Each structure stands twice: as structure tokens, then as C-alpha cells.
Amino acid sequence: MSLKDILIERIRTIGPMRVSDYMSECLLHPQYGYYTTRDPLGAKGDFTTAPEMTQMFGELLGLSLAQAWMDQGAPSPFILAEVGPGRGTLMSDLLRATRQAPGFHDAMELHLIEASPTLRAKQRELLGDATWHDHVSTLPDGPLFLIANEFFDALPVRQFIREGDLWRERLVGFENAQMCFGLGAAVDQPMLRHRLEDTEDGHLVEICEATPPIVQEIGARIQKHGGAALVIDYGDWRSQGDTIQAVRGHKEVDMLDFPGDADLTAHVDFELICAAAPCRFSRVTPQGVFLERLGITTRAQVLAELMEPVQIEEHVAAHRRLTHPEEMGNLFKVVALYPEGQNPPPGVDA
Numbered sequence: 001m002s003l004k005d006i007l008i009e010r011i012r013t014i015g016p017m018r019v020s021d022y023m024s025e026c027l028l029h030p031q032y033g034y035y036t037t038r039d040p041l042g043a044k045g046d047f048t049t050a051p052e053m054t055q056m057f058g059e060l061l062g063l064s065l066a067q068a069w070m071d072q073g074a075p076s077p078f079i080l081a082e083v084g085p086g087r088g089t090l091m092s093d094l095l096r097a098t099r100q101a102p103g104f105h106d107a108m109e110l111h112l113i114e115a116s117p118t119l120r121a122k123q124r125e126l127l128g129d130a131t132w133h134d135h136v137s138t139l140p141d142g143p144l145f146l147i148a149n150e151f152f153d154a155l156p157v158r159q160f161i162r163e164g165d166l167w168r169e170r171l172v173g174f175e176n177a178q179m180c181f182g183l184g185a186a187v188d189q190p191m192l193r194h195r196l197e198d199t200e201d202g203h204l205v206e207i208c209e210a211t212p213p214i215v216q217e218i219g220a221r222i223q224k225h226g227g228a229a230l231v232i233d234y235g236d237w238r239s240q241g242d243t244i245q246a247v248r249g250h251k252e253v254d255m256l257d258f259p260g261d262a263d264l265t266a267h268v269d270f271e272l273i274c275a276a277a278p279c280r281f282s283r284v285t286p287q288g289v290f291l292e293r294l295g296i297t298t299r300a301q302v303l304a305e306l307m308e309p310v311q312i313e314e315h316v317a318a319h320r321r322l323t324h325p326e327e328m329g330n331l332f333k334v335v336a337l338y339p340e341g342q343n344p345p346p347g348v349d350a
Contacts, residue, residue, distance in 0.1 A: 012174075019170055022156075026259045050232075057090065059299065061090065062095070063346075064345045080145050083136060087122040113133045144225060148233070162204075198238070206267075211268075219277040248263070294347045
């Protein structure tokens with residue numbers, strides 16, 4: 001039996017499912033889920049994230065957090081955490097770059113929030129001692145310095161299409177043994193009333209119900225105990241239109257064609273993150289601007305001096321991909337969470 005068979009049987013039994021439920025099953029089904037069954041990263045996987053392209057990304061994030069830690073009086077001990085750490089590449093680069101920050105490594109306790117058993121094993125190989133969690137709520141109390149890179153885009157979204165002042169939810173059903181989309185009844189959606197101001201009939205909007213509780217948990221800890229969080233992801237201030245992307249073998253595919261065998265993500269609604277934060281949040285900053293403020297070009301030049309000519313071309317391409325406005329530089333955004341009365345981490349503005 002395949003995941004597709006399981007989903008069709010579920011739909012046959014209890015009716016069409018929300019897009020968010022379909023995404024959850026595809027990504028996290030205990031037996032057939034995309035993240036629970038494989039390492040999806042790199043050339044042999046389905047997609048490549050910024051830390052896999054170049055060490056500079058993790059290094060600069062680490063230096064930003066280390067400076068924020070020093071600006072807050074170098075609390076000891078503190079929690080250094082990452083949600084969705086992938087293979088552990090970003091954290092490995094971050095730890096290497098922060099060795100020069102006096103006292104940082106002596107004071108830190110490393111915690112990783114990861115749902116995938118496959119990726120936990122990769123992280124353990126690379127990082128060694130750490131404490132793993134299924135959810136941020138089980139992190140210990142204390143100052144929290146946290147990274148969330150391409151984490152929120154993997155959380156499932158619901159989709160709604162406007163009809164007058166009401167909304168019809170997009171649902172996943174099946175017809176002739178194939179998955180297909182349908183629409184629920186037109187009803188009022190209180191959580192979308194504010195979207196009546198910037199949408200028209202027929203417009204599709206997405207909402208991620210999983211995002212606010214996670215942001216509230218992280219932000220409440222930062223507000224109470226101190227710390228900072230850097231959230232880096234692709235998206236914008238508000239989500240509009242169908243932004244769900246299915247990727248398999250580094251190519252876009254139809255999201256209904258390969259349940260459990262394609263990565264599913266959606267653009268992140270940064271307004272939703274900021275609205276949920278019970279602490280201060282920075283301005284949303286394009287990734288390219290953020291990295292340039294942290295000195296990525298200077299760092300790239302230093303690294304290039306140590307490289308063979310054959311390596312430099314790939315190095316330059318990685319720098320461009322991360323920073324250029326037409327590549328990841330504008331599509332990806334950065335927002336920081338930090339306590340009242342403190343300055344935001346370097347790279348973003350209050």
C-alpha cells in the first residue's frame with residue numbers, strides 16, 4: 001500500500017481533506033512521510049538550502065547571534081537552539097565561527113528541534129553531543145538564542161478562495177482514482193476578515209495555523225529570559241495566491257502527483273509571525289541586505305584567497321545566489337525576535 005492509497009481510503013471514508021492535512025500526511029506520515037523516510041537535501045536529494053551552498057551563511061548567522069549574546073551581557077548558561085536543522089550543516093558552521101567569541105561555547109547548551117529520525121541521525125554524526133526535541137515547548141528555561149532557517153515554509157497551510165465577504169476552503173478529494181481539488185461551502189472566516197481589504201472575489205489566500213503557537217512559545221521565552229531568534233525563509237509580509245511548491249529531484253512537480261515523495265513548502269507570511277510575537281520584532285529585511293550588512297562580501301574575498309581556481313567559480317556562484325535580488329537575495333527575508341529594551345541582532349533594524 002502507498003501513501004496515495006491510504007489518503008484515497010481516508011477521503012472515501014471521511015470526505016475531502018484540508019490542504020493542510022494533506023501536506024501534514026505527505027511530509028510527516030510515520031511510515032510514508034517525506035521527512036520521516038529520507039535525507040532530502042543536496043544533489044542526491046530534492047532541494048538545496050543556503051547552508052549546503054556555502055559555509056558563509058552559517059558563519060554569519062552565528063556571529064550575529066554571538067554579538068546579540070554579548071550585547072545582552074553574555075548570560076551563562078544559555079540555550080543555543082535550531083528548529084529544523086537539516087543535516088546540521090548550519091549549526092556546524094555557526095559553532096566553528098563562534099569559537100572566537102570569549103565564553104560563548106562554555107556558556108551554551110545545544111538543543112535541536114527535529115521531527116525526522118533520518119535527519120536526527122545525520123545531525124548526531126556531525127554535531128555530536130546535543131539534546132533533541134520534537135517541539136520548542138520542551139526546551140529548558142533560560143536565555144534562548146535560536147535559528148529558524150527554512151523551517152516555517154515547511155509547515156502546512158490551509159487555502160481559501162474569496163467569494164463576496166465569505167471564503168470557500170480548498171479541499172483535496174479524488175476522482176477516477178486520481179487526487180483532485182475541490183471547494184468547501186462559502187462561510188465566514190474570522191481569521192481572514194482583515195484580508196477583505198486587500199483581496200477581491202476569486203483571490204486565493206493561505207494561512208498557516210501552526211505558525212502562531214510556535215512563534216508565541218519562542219517569543220515568550222525570549223521576552224521572559226532574554227535571547228534572540230533569527231527567522232530566515234522565503235515569503236513576504238502577506239501571503240497571497242497559491243504559493244505551495246512541490247519539488248522532486250530538484251524539479252517542480254504537481255503537489256498531488258507524488259504524495260510522500262515530493263517536498264512541499266509554501267511562502268511564509270511574515271506578518272503572521274510578527275503579529276504572534278509576544279516580544280519585540282525587527283523590520284523584515286531581504287536576505288541579501290542582511291548578509292551584506294554582516295560582511296558576506298568581505299568574508300567571501302578572504303575565503304577565495306585560500307581556494308584553488310576551480311573552487312572559486314562555485315564560491316562566487318554561491319555568494320551571488322544568496323545575495324542577488326533576482327535569486328535568493330530578495331525572495332528570502334529575515335526577521336529577528338528579541339526582548340523589550342534590547343537592540344536587535346546585527347543585520348536587521350528595529
